Amino acid sequence: MNEALVDISRLQFAVTALYHFLFVPLTLGMVWILVIMESAYVITKQEIYRDMTRFWGKLFGINFALGVTTGITMEFQFGTNWAYYSHYVGDIFGTPLAIEGLMAFFLESTFIGLFFFGWDRLSRGKHLLVTILMAIGSNLSALWILIANGWMQDPVGAHFNYQTMRMEMSSMWDIVFNPVAQAKFVHTVSAGYVTAACFVLGISSWYILKGRDLPFARRSFRIAAAFGFASALSVIVLGDESGYTVAESQQTKIAAMEGIWDTEPAPAALTLFAIPDQANRTNHYEIRLPYVMGLIGTRSTTKEIPGIKQIVARNKQRILNGQQAVIALEALRKAPQDAALRAAFEKNQGDLGFGLLLKKYVADVRTATPAIIDQAAWSTIPNVAPMFWSFRLMAGLGFSFLLLFGCAFWFSLRNRFAGKTWLLKWALLWIPMPWIAAELGWVVAEYGRQPWTVYGLLPTHLSTSSLTAGSVVASLSGFVLFYTGLLIAEMFLMVKSARLGPASLGTGRYHQETATPHGKPQLAGKEA
Amino acid sequence: MFDYPTIKFIWWLLVGVLLIGFAIMDGHDMGVGALLPFVGRSDTERRVVINTIAPHWDGNQVWFITAGGAIFAAWPFVYATAFSGFYWAMLAVLWSLFFRPVGFDYRSKIEDPRWRAFWDWGLFVGGFVPPVIFGVAFGNLLQGVPFHFDDTLRVFYEGSFWALLNPFALLCGLVSASMILLQGATYLMLRTEEKMAQRARRAAMLFGVLTIVLFVLGGLWVGHLDGYVITAGGEAAAQSNPLAKTVVRAAGAWLANYQRYPLTMALPLLGIVSAAAAVSLALVRKAGLAFIASSLVQAGVIGTAGVSLFPFLLPSSSDPRSSLTAWDATSSQMTLNTMFWAALIFTPIVLSYTAWCYRVMRGKVTEQHIRTNSKSVY
Numbered sequence: 001m002n003e004a005l006v007d008i009s010r011l012q013f014a015v016t017a018l019y020h021f022l023f024v025p026l027t028l029g030m031v032w033i034l035v036i037m038e039s040a041y042v043i044t045k046q047e048i049y050r051d052m053t054r055f056w057g058k059l060f061g062i063n064f065a066l067g068v069t070t071g072i073t074m075e076f077q078f079g080t081n082w083a084y085y086s087h088y089v090g091d092i093f094g095t096p097l098a099i100e101g102l103m104a105f106f107l108e109s110t111f112i113g114l115f116f117f118g119w120d121r122l123s124r125g126k127h128l129l130v131t132i133l134m135a136i137g138s139n140l141s142a143l144w145i146l147i148a149n150g151w152m153q154d155p156v157g158a159h160f161n162y163q164t165m166r167m168e169m170s171s172m173w174d175i176v177f178n179p180v181a182q183a184k185f186v187h188t189v190s191a192g193y194v195t196a197a198c199f200v201l202g203i204s205s206w207y208i209l210k211g212r213d214l215p216f217a218r219r220s221f222r223i224a225a226a227f228g229f230a231s232a233l234s235v236i237v238l239g240d241e242s243g244y245t246v247a248e249s250q251q252t253k254i255a256a257m258e259g260i261w262d263t264e265p266a267p268a269a270l271t272l273f274a275i276p277d278q279a280n281r282t283n284h285y286e287i288r289l290p291y292v293m294g295l296i297g298t299r300s301t302t303k304e305i306p307g308i309k310q311i312v313a314r315n316k317q318r319i320l321n322g323q324q325a326v327i328a329l330e331a332l333r334k335a336p337q338d339a340a341l342r343a344a345f346e347k348n349q350g351d352l353g354f355g356l357l358l359k360k361y362v363a364d365v366r367t368a369t370p371a372i373i374d375q376a377a378w379s380t381i382p383n384v385a386p387m388f389w390s391f392r393l394m395a396g397l398g399f400s401f402l403l404l405f406g407c408a409f410w411f412s413l414r415n416r417f418a419g420k421t422w423l424l425k426w427a428l429l430w431i432p433m434p435w436i437a438a439e440l441g442w443v444v445a446e447y448g449r450q451p452w453t454v455y456g457l458l459p460t461h462l463s464t465s466s467l468t469a470g471s472v473v474a475s476l477s478g479f480v481l482f483y484t485g486l487l488i489a490e491m492f493l494m495v496k497s498a499r500l501g502p503a504s505l506g507t508g509r510y511h512q513e514t515a516t517p518h519g520k521p522q523l524a525g526k527e528a
Numbered sequence: 529m530f531d532y533p534t535i536k537f538i539w540w541l542l543v544g545v546l547l548i549g550f551a552i553m554d555g556h557d558m559g560v561g562a563l564l565p566f567v568g569r570s571d572t573e574r575r576v577v578i579n580t581i582a583p584h585w586d587g588n589q590v591w592f593i594t595a596g597g598a599i600f601a602a603w604p605f606v607y608a609t610a611f612s613g614f615y616w617a618m619l620a621v622l623w624s625l626f627f628r629p630v631g632f633d634y635r636s637k638i639e640d641p642r643w644r645a646f647w648d649w650g651l652f653v654g655g656f657v658p659p660v661i662f663g664v665a666f667g668n669l670l671q672g673v674p675f676h677f678d679d680t681l682r683v684f685y686e687g688s689f690w691a692l693l694n695p696f697a698l699l700c701g702l703v704s705a706s707m708i709l710l711q712g713a714t715y716l717m718l719r720t721e722e723k724m725a726q727r728a729r730r731a732a733m734l735f736g737v738l739t740i741v742l743f744v745l746g747g748l749w750v751g752h753l754d755g756y757v758i759t760a761g762g763e764a765a766a767q768s769n770p771l772a773k774t775v776v777r778a779a780g781a782w783l784a785n786y787q788r789y790p791l792t793m794a795l796p797l798l799g800i801v802s803a804a805a806a807v808s809l810a811l812v813r814k815a816g817l818a819f820i821a822s823s824l825v826q827a828g829v830i831g832t833a834g835v836s837l838f839p840f841l842l843p844s845s846s847d848p849r850s851s852l853t854a855w856d857a858t859s860s861q862m863t864l865n866t867m868f869w870a871a872l873i874f875t876p877i878v879l880s881y882t883a884w885c886y887r888v889m890r891g892k893v894t895e896q897h898i899r900t901n902s903k904s905v906y
Contacts, residue, residue: 054904061633062633062634062637064629064633065629065630065633065634066629066630068629069625069628069629072622072625075593075600076611076619076622078600078607078611079600079607079608079611079618080611080615080618083609083611083683084682086600086604086607086608086611087608087682090600090604090605090607090859091604091859091860092863093600094597094598094601094602094607094859095863095866095867095870097597098597098600098601098602098867098870099597099870099874101590101593101594102871102874102878103874105590105593106587106878106881107881109586109587109589110584110586110882110885111587111881111885112586113582113583113584113585113587113885113889114583114885114888116582116583117582117583117889117904118583118888119904121889122888133881161767161860164681164769164860165680165681165769168860168863169862169866172862172866333679465608466612466682466683466684466685467612467615475619478619486626486630489630490634493634497637505904506902506903
């Protein structure tokens with residue numbers, strides 16, 4: 001395969017996925033904040049909670065529009081740029097995507113229309129029901145896409161069929177209840193909840209700092225503080241669960257993100273700080289906490305965590321087996337009825353994916369030299385430094401959210417937050433941080449899966465379409481152009497609406513909408 | 529568990545149902561988008577037009593997304609071949625769809641007329657370009673597309689984007705655009721009043737007549753095209769391997785199914801008769817019935833294309849044995865069965881809550897409504 005094509009296809013996927021993921025986390029969390037606010041409205045019947053639901057809903061809508069726009073790209077992209085991947089694993093991977101559409105997108109997208117336009121046509125209770133169904137829909141869509149993604153990380157419930165040259169489903173049950181998928185789901189949605197809570201907390205803090213719309217901002221702050229505190233706790237606890245499952249199924253990923261070059265005797269130490277050195281396969285300036293990694297990674301004091309060098313040695317053997325599997329498969333494709341060939345293939349079938357790694361270097365795997373096999377074995381480890389740092393930054397931010405929401409929740413319980421300028425400024429400053437953490441999380445999960453599209457089964461370099469690199473460069477330029485324009489429009493509207501605040505609803509009850517000293521009503525803005 | 533040939537055939541029907549559902553539901557939104565600059569003259573009128581579909585377009589767009597997901601899951605060979613082969617056509621569809629969510633949601637949030645005019649034309653592009661391209665794609669399917677598989681079943685497409693724009697394919701693009709515009713126009717008749725309903729009515733009659741003329745023309749042309757015939761292998765019960773068959777081109781082969789199963793003649797007839805009915809009903813101002821007739825046009829035309837090709841899905845002109853059929857481009861039996869149950873459970877649920885949403889939002893959208901709710905509508 002053409003190296004340039006593979007690289008540019010990967011870049012396009014990373015750019016479009018990271019961009020899509022700017023909008024997804026806020027959606028996942030905002031829907032529940034809207035449910036909480038609207039429930040408060042239905043219970044107390046106070047107009048202000050309805051206004052809160054509508055105003056934060058408005059910001060949610062601006063974000064949602066781009067989430068939808070950029071989401072379609074993802075569905076197209078598997079087919080346009082990753083055609084061989086689509087063929088090779090479509091039998092498994094397509095199913096959660098289709099069910100996502102049927103079960104989740106329809107629910108979310110149908111009720112989002114009623115959420116915005118149904119206020120005057122539905123009773124309070126029915127409108128709340130609509131909001132709840134929208135929230136369930138958006139969170140279910142995260143479930144199904146992470147079931148699909150979880151399968152790429154840990155491909156359970158599937159087998160290879162040499163007649164159709166692809167992976168086929170053995171058990172839908174195993175795919176749905178894949179522990180990796182379940183852990184990823186709860187971790188990802190909690191991260192989304194933190195994002196939304198930070199967003200509402202930060203903007204509400206800004207209103208309080210400006211001394212405007214205080215009853216509105218205080219109520220929003222308190223809801224965000226409580227919701228955010230619970231979410232920040234769960235994102236760490238469940239993130240740790242996510243780490244645990246990573247340790248089970250993808251030791252490579254954990255070794256890379258922890259910079260573990262040599263197998264650690266149990267219980268392994270956690271490296272807090274280090275400068276990983278890929279060339280010399282070691283770390284410099286390490287600061288280590290004894291026992292901690294063993295406890296997190298294996299939930300025991302007796303199991304060891306395999307290091308990179310040991311994993312490479314093991315993978316080298318798998319590549320040698322895989323090489324035999326590829327040779328047998330190529331012969332079997334020419335003589336599908338030959339029982340001896342079939343037996344030869346089935347003997348090493350489990351390592352077929354590792355054999356396919358050699359296709360990056362040689363067209364005929366028989367010609368792979370020991371040096372190439374060595375190189376292929378080392379290619380099974382993602383670069384340590386980006387993994388190591390992305391993970392540490394993400395985890396560090398995770399603890400900062402816990403601290404922020406801990407303070408916000410504490411002072412909100414004691415009703416003393418409005419005077420705590422340092423807290424309000426911190427919350428305002430921290431608005432972008434959950435996005436940074438979420439994008440880093442994507443890097444850890446997906447860059448950390450390299451060199452595979454489906455771990456152990458299908459190497460990335462075989463997964464592309466038969467396109468020219470030039471075509472993909474051209475389409476990537478198109479995406480960059482569109483996405484830049486869309487992001488500018490989105491940020492402009494978001495900032496504008498946030499500045500305008502609840503006055504943007506035009507109810508006449510908010511900042512600069514009410515009577516001026518001269519007694520005449522004055523509108524803060526003309527826009528809708 | 530259905531046996532393999534049965535479930536393969538069921539999925540051929542189900543993908544057809546999804547495509548027809550897409551044309552009826554997302555199609556009327558696209559038609560409305562394409563008619564927007566013409567049916568709405570002033571800003572308020574355009575907001576009326578947009579707000580007839582404001583609560584529904586997002587849900588309806590899921591028909592498109594689900595059809596894509598279902599093709600991925602049920603026919604992975606087709607998904608891989610069509611999306612990577614028709615690369616620039618697919619990107620053109622995708623990029624024109626970009627204008628819709630943003631156009632709907634952002635357009636009326638800023639008052640500048642240039643901003644609003646930009647998104648009005650953006651919504652036009654998002655409503656007009658995709659149906660044209662889908663029609664062009666079907667036009668190319670009926671002529672065969674140049675691609676082949678290697679022994680690892682990796683697909684190689686040999687054509688260019690410009691080759692897709694041949695006369696017959698462009699005719700099919702116009703058929704598709706006309707029927708989608710008809711769908712949008714009858715919907716606008718139903719949901720607007722006075723001047724706008726009048727303009728929509730004229731559009732419905734125009735595009736109804738165009739649909740009939742172009743569709744009949746296309747039908748006559750198809751009789752002279754080379755179709756494809758399986759001569760050996762490719763049995764319905766076999767595992768999905770496109771290379772395990774031989775295929776030849778044969779003049780008039782696309783009409784063979786109508787001779788073999790005369791009942792299928794009902795589909796092209798349905799297309800023509802319902803288009804004529806839609807025009808007549810628009811003439812006598814029966815908007816609701818005209819919309820139903822127009823929806824039947826979508827079923828008739830898409831069904832005609834499907835039956836003509838059957839069992840082919842994506843014939844290959846350069847290496848006919850690589851052609852994809854409903855028997856050898858599918859997923860495994862287990863996947864098809866699993867997906868069948870998912871579709872059986874969720875489709876009725878989706879249809880019921882969609883119907884409820886339309887019921888809640890029923891009635892005409894008026895200029896008065898836009899003016900009094902200027903800050904909460906699109």
